[in-house]
Amino acid sequence: MTVPREMPEKWPRVRGPGRAEEERRVRANAREYNEKFQYASNCIKTSKYNIVTFLPVNLFEQFQEVANTYFLFLLILQLIPQISSLSWFTTIVPLVLVLTITAVKDATDDYFRHKSDNQVNNRQSQVLIGGVLRQEQWMNVRVGDIIKLENNQFVAADLLLLCSSEPHGLCYIETAELDGETNMKVRQAIPVTSELGDTSKLARFDGEVICEPPNNKLDKFGGTLYWKENKYPLSNQNMLLRGCVLRNTEWCFGLVIFAGPDTKLMQNSGRTKFKRTSIDRLMNTLVLWIFGFLVCMGVILAIGNAIWEHEVGVCFQIYLPWDEGVHSAFFSGFLSFWSYIIILNTVVPISLYVSVEVIRLGHSYFINWDKKMYCAKRRTPAEARTTTLNEELGQVEYIFSDKTGTLTQNIMVFSKCSVNGHSYGDVQDVLGHKAELGERPEPVDFSFNPLADPRFQFWDPSLLEAVKLGDPHVHEFFRLLSLCHTVMSEEKSEGELYYKAQSPDEGALVTAARNFGFVFRSRTPKTITVHELGRAITYQLLAILDFNNIRKRMSVIVRSPEGKIRLYCKGADTILLERLHPVNQDLTNVTTDHLNEYAGEGLRTLVLAYKDLEESYYEDWSERLHRAGSAPEAREDRLARLYDEVEHDMMLLGATAIEDKLQQGVPETIAILTLANIKIWVLTGDKQETAVNIGYSCKMLTDDMTEVFVVTGHTVLEVREELRKAREKMMDASRSMGNGFSYQEKLSSSKLTSVLEAIAGEYALVINGHSLAHALEADMEVEFLETACACKAVICCRVTPLQKAQVVELVKKYKKAVTLAIGDGANDVSMIKTAHIGCGHQRAGGHPAVLASDYSFSQFKFLQRLLLVHGRWSYLRMCKFLCYFFYKNFAFTMVHFWFGFFCGFSAQTVYDQYFITLYNIVYTSLPVLAMGVFDQDVPEQREHGVSPSCTRPGQLNLLFNKREFFICIAQGIYTSVLMFFIPYGVFADATRDDGAQLADYQSFAVTVATSLVIVVSVQIGLDTGFWTAINHFFIWGSLAAYFAILFAMQHSDGLFQMFPNQFRFVGNAQNTLAQPTVWLTIALTTVVCIMPVVAFRFLKLDLKPELSDTVRYTQLVRKKQKTQHRCMRRVGRAGSRRSGYAFSHQEGFGELIMSGKNMRLSSLALSSFAARPSAGWIETLRKKKGSDSSAAGSPSAAPDKTLKV
């Protein structure tokens, strides 16, 4: 046992919940030792309750809600006899109901959390205990355990990699779940542990790790391993983080450092911010206003009471003495204030929140159930992960989308090529015309080639014919593709080839060559073996001239079996076409045309060239290369110069076009969303060229656009200048269009105006990560936003996850618009959490983006349905629901207010206490819920294409805002006035048809209650636009329930006999409702309440037709103008845009291959492997990667002047 002699310096204090862990000490294979520190186990708990704690904890949480506490307060008020104007049950019944419904919902949610926790916790992993490997559940894995992982397994906890099946303790991981990057990453064990190959050695391993406390930094780790009196520094390069997947590695062993909640994955997921919709916020404001209104009413009535008691009540004391303890009119007024607060409390509807929740839950289920959002391929339905945001989907104005994996499938497909001036790959029908997508012929048959990849498909048979006919150019073309790359091959069994490509582009190219008969079979550091049309040929690999961002090309120098030395090069057209031999001029022109054509289709292009090298020249060059390589300083500059020298005067072979496969239906979806006035911004970590390419292929950018601005400035001034220029251009254009508005005037208003939004012509903005960093600074953000919002499409490339969130935050801050972020990787999590609505793109279960999201689905095109169908309907329903809800409660409650003036402000209710109890929860709740859940306006079929602009009311917040609220309230008050005064007019001094008094209190109560129920039922009938069987059932059912309960309670002698003091209304129903006068009163009230509403609605419909119609009309007009405008601009724009060398590629792999470090011993044994002096290739790899990413973040990094679009 070794104890570290010197303690490492203390790690910065990190405050955790409860305790602050300053450093972490983990000793391998020593559970007792590690238990001292009480580190979190690997058990994950996201659930909140268990069976015992559910009731108290849940109730406690619920009473933290202001509304619930308020009703509890009312309940307590009601227990004071002097104040109590209602029976205690009128409040407690709804309150209990509301609490129960919420509790049931919470319980269900928690149940599912328990279930998913269990599923994760019960995953199996192999733990080394006492020298034996044992299957254990994930939750039983402890800090300090050594566990074994196998290929394609999820990493169970944050591990220190000890050793692996691969040479040098290497292992490959996919970190897609963590950071969304799909290319594989290399991790390496520290040399001293990488030799612990078998379990017995590992069981004896007793090193102690002292490292930083748990934190959420995914790319940093600092620690030290103390073992056998030595200490070894540890870095992130040695760590396997939970959530990663082991790839291309048979097995590996790791020491658990952080487990469960301490893992970086869990630390990163954090608590999800509780999102509220704008309607929620508005609702809260309105409820506060209503509170204010309630207090005002209370005060008015209390003053009235004081005056009444002073003037009238004093005299009336012989018949009605004041209560005990009440000695003055003033005090009586004070008590009456509280009494009125109790009876008027129904203006703040207790069931509002729970009803809203129920409706949203219903909408969420509709999203989950939607067959049109079910992805058959992945077998995943869409999932509404939060149930609180549905209606905001109908208000979305900005969509922020990730590119890779969201817009694209991240699958590269070799789709076209141009060889020696001949273009292949167009799908042609019989007549030789380009065929439409739907009517594809059979793909080319590659069965002649036993090594072909069956998944590869190509549609143009002429290319294969050319190969078979032995066209030397085509052969050379594919030979280049099979030789010039950094792909590794693996042959599990004879003929079963697997390529491990660092970038999917390269994989696609090599696979294409493989199917066309040029099969890259295996490589050693010095050789490449290729099966050329069945013949195995081994080329000597002399050099790999690696890729980097500046060169934008890569080359290999090989010696063929015949002894000829040839350089093969592939790279970006802009770079490569300049380096061709002049004799290629004609061919270059043809190829350039092809390149333009490909680029126009949004394909990613590469140009291929070769050059024969003289033996003597090569010898000399390689000598110089060797010297440059071992030079202590400026090594890279010298290498670059040498590369530059040899890659010159090359012969053009052709060009390839790779399709970055879009998700299904992306261009259509984007077009429709644009039509729905939703702005789409693409935020991608990818390169500018790739991003722009995708922008074109998904029709966000088109050649018809007036201009695409590219902002690539490196300094604040440059960026500002570029933005200013862009704005000026747009202004000029709109001025020249002369469409009549004086924008000067508008400019003078200092506010962020919409001048720029009204600009004619279509513009797009492309901005780089480092420019964005400046643009997002406090003094420029408004300028940037203004410019960006004036553009139809915005693409931000090379952005960091943080910047993604910043951009979203910016729009949220200044635009007051609803934003939606959609992404699939962990790099999108921040943006998903920041946006009002986050959508996760399902790739695999348990993905962080999905976990952080509010909605998840597996196709980008489902967004259309989510927003334009579900979102719009949700918004519509919610607004209708709220309007009606406030209306019905005001109509119900305000009657008490009017009655106050006639009953001496004594807080006498108009209705029977049971009616008050049941009105909100039985008589009127279900019809409005049914409307809130099922209502539809435009039939769904027309949703697609025809009327996407119907979301306009949602975006402009037209259906429920303060104005609409006041209209509802006014309608409610109007109704209540009629509801009181019409029966009052009828009843005063009236008699029944049998001569008895009509105007007794109970008859009045029944009449008003009945007309109220009928009026609000008719009103909901009027509001319901979509009468399904359920609506019918609920509306008629509610009326039926009202009369049933009325007669049951007021007719049955039994209830009265049991509780005479509670059921005083006995006999009232049949006596009152037998009167024709009463029914005439009810009818009149209904007519007078409803007819004005009908008239207003109809006139509104007639005079100001639905906004969506007008919008549609104006859009049509505008589009016509645009097409004219486009025709003028069209000329001379094609070809200005060309895709670059768009490898999603890591630099440094060439060196890695040449060093042979990553090759199996078996294959190495074949070649005469001589170790080259390679100074820590992995260091280079890391350094390169670091500089690469810093180039994106900081402006000071080497400028990579990319081609201007």
Add this chain to the structure above:
Amino acid sequence: MKNKTSLSPQEGEVRPSRCPDNSAFKQQKLPAWKPQLTIESVLSSFFLIGGFCLSVGVCLILSAKSVREIQIDYSDKCSDCSKLRENSSNWNKECHCSVNFMLKEDILGDVFMYYGLQNFYQNHRRYVISRSDAQLLGRNVNIQKSYCAPFTTYRNGTPMAPCGAIANSMFNDTIDLFYNLNSSVIEVPLLKTGNSWWTDKNVKFRNPKSYNLSSAFAGTARPPYWQKPVYLLDEEDERNNGYVNDDFIIWMRVSAFATFRNLYRRIRRIRQFADGLPAGNYTFRISYNFPVTKFKGRKHVILSTVVWSGGSNPFLGIAYVVTGTAATLTGFVITAIHLKLRKKKTYFQK
């Protein structure tokens, strides 16, 4: 072992598909009726409702017109009595007054006699709850627990029967009607039962059970303002005595407003009065017990006939006529606006 391996892949296949059901409900494709406000439906509803309201209104007004009603305010006419009653120590002194009036025409049909009160807040919250329905059902209940306070018990603990402010304040004037025919005075026969709801009389109010009524109320005392105990309300008719006394029941059915009229008596249609009240001179002889001046109230006595729609209140008829007119006019306005707009629309499309 073998079983297990062969089973597991099958289980994997049987795994329920996560594909949502294709039911109309889940896909939101339930068949539905989609009503819309079209010009036809709106106009027809307005005109139909307008017509209906107008005709109902005219009917109501005509029938209300046919009601004959005589209302006499006697609160001032018996000023001596009212002064006497202001001093509550005179409670047991009798006071009578007469009010004469003349009928110019016969009042035919059933004639009802009401007493009307003004400014008497029967709908005050504390008043409304101040009763014990259990006690009125003849049960022996502890009225201390009821809302009857302060009219529950006397200081010595004797409970009041009936308890509460409503019962205590019962209208206790006696009104008799005399017909002066050729200097002879004929008492108009009045019915004092059958004036209340059947349910009230038979369900809601019951006397405590005992061999006779006075023993049933033994141990209780009359409310303080009453002149006689509850079992002496109608000594002539056993079924109209105690809690089931019609006058008492009617009083206990509190009014919705501070101004109200309660049915007091019906004219018994016999002899001269078989067709109603003939024209001539009449006298109300009132035993004045109920003080109203203290709270600035007024008392009326009312004679009225009824029709199918009740008494003489013209409000409903007028409201119907106004509503009908408004609906019809709105119909025309809508037509006008719609036609005008249509012209504009076609202009736009050109």
